[in-house]
Amino acid sequence: MTSRDTPLGKTSPRIFKISLGLSCNYACEYCSQRFVARNDETNPEDVTGFMESLDSWVLSPPEAIEFWGGEPLVYIKTLRPLAEALRLKFPQARFSVITNGSLLNPQINHWLDDLGFTVSISHDGPGQHVRGPDPLGDPLARQAILELYRRLAPQGRFSFNAMVNRSNQSRAAIQAFFAELTGDPDVMIGEGGFVDAYDDGGRALSLKPEEFHSFRRLAFQEIRQGKAGRISSVRDRTMSFVNSLRFKRPASSLGQKCGMDRSDSIAVDLKGNVLTCQNVSATAAAPNGESHCIGHTSQMQEVALKSATHWSHRKECPGCPVLQVCKGACMFLQGPLWDVSCDNAYSDALPIFAAGIEFLTGLVPVHIEGNLPPDRKDVFGFDGNSADGGVKGKPFPIPVVAA
Structure with missing residues (x-):
């Protein structure tokens, strides 16, 4: 963590x-x-x-x-x-x-x-x-x-x-x-x-x-129709x-989706620099100000990953209903770019969450109670307060209940 x-x-x-x-x-x-x-x-x-x-x-x-x-x-x-x-x-x-x-x-x-x-x-x-x-x-x-x-x-x-x-x-x-x-x-x-x-x-x-909501509806329908298997x-x-x-x-x-929060997952360059992950360099700094060079292979005992934040240390993640699907998005992002990435990851994970619930129960969740913004509680835009205007009726041709 x-x-x-x-x-x-x-x-x-x-x-x-x-x-x-x-x-x-x-x-x-x-x-x-x-x-x-x-x-x-x-x-x-x-x-x-x-x-x-x-x-x-x-x-x-x-x-x-x-x-x-x-x-x-x-x-x-x-x-x-x-x-x-x-x-x-x-x-x-x-x-x-x-x-x-x-x-x-x-x-x-x-x-x-x-x-x-x-x-x-x-x-x-x-x-x-x-x-x-x-x-x-x-x-x-x-x-x-x-x-x-x-x-x-x-x-x-x-x-x-x-x-x-x-x-x-x-x-x-x-x-x-x-x-x-x-x-x-x-x-x-x-x-x-x-x-x-x-x-x-x-x-x-x-x-x-x-x-x-329109993306979630599209992604969910494509999963249900077997077009993304x-x-x-x-x-x-x-x-x-x-x-x-x-x-x-x-x-x-749960670890991070990339796996780079594991002690036995290591990214290095040919100079022996140990890196946050393979997408950065030894001279780059993370958004939190720490260097992406987290140590050197010649002194492995001193390697310390200070450039990343495990999902358990973020305010949005521990109570998130799709945490088991998302696994924390990128671990080194911070600030506005993290907020946007979190929104992407939530809407990306929610159709998979819904598909898993349907697979187990035959029912599709349409509303999630909890300490969440309205657009996150409203799974597909059925509540009527969606930014895209929501949808009328029940587009999913099976029984639908609130979850």
Whole structure:
């Protein structure tokens, strides 16, 4: 339960995230890294020293190793020797990388496959034009992306990672886009949650108050109609919420949605700097004024996560009805950008909350009592005081009761 006053330490990593740097060949509108201060760039010469340091602080083989940018394939000359050395050292670890896909080619595809990578392509489907450049518009990149899909998807090692925003609200449209692109109705779509507002670009693509209820109604109907079942943020979070009720999972067992509040989840750069997460740099400061560099691997006993706030230390979270779905949004945001991100996360989680309740009871919750603002009590805009005017009648063709 980390905070500035009760900082978390770090141990030998179970989840090991390596930041290669924040350089990217794209400039996406809501990128969490867009305005992060850059550190000195890493290069292939850093790999040897980094590998030699591992035995002093990685005390058991990690379960997963994630390679991050920026755009990781911008750093292919560093990524190749680093990943190959780590594969020799940790042959059982799961390798993963998230890329915009624009720099893939047959040689890189073959290499990623040989080293056992799971690959995710960041792409918002029909809303990609809102996000930024579209690699599918480049014939060579499109061909390489689809070739890699054919290689890895049958092994469950490929996904398209899409995000929802106010200009790209329909998960059904996202799912249909990738099913048509690949010709595969069972295409895996990672992410799928609503964007957090890391800067003004993210704020501009966040929900406005008059859009809260219309988005919830759309998202809920798409879940009920089975049109978003291939999207992990829907499928996995719905079942997780259902199980939280079935097994009476206490809130005290919940970590942050990103997992970086765990002592055995570590993000580092090749200089050995330990970071808040993979989306920041050692020279950047968190909104609370603390450095995102929380220590160094040479002195692991002194690492202290002061740049983040666990959900249990925020006034909005402990009594929130969708906490088991949301898990606290971004742990280092503060102030107005946190408020906007919290609004996004609440409206994103509420349809999943409602779908889980319906799955268990056959009834749809429409109103939540508690110490909540009116637009949060009113699930779908039925109360008549919705900023978008609400809805008339009962659009859900099953019995509806207050919960």
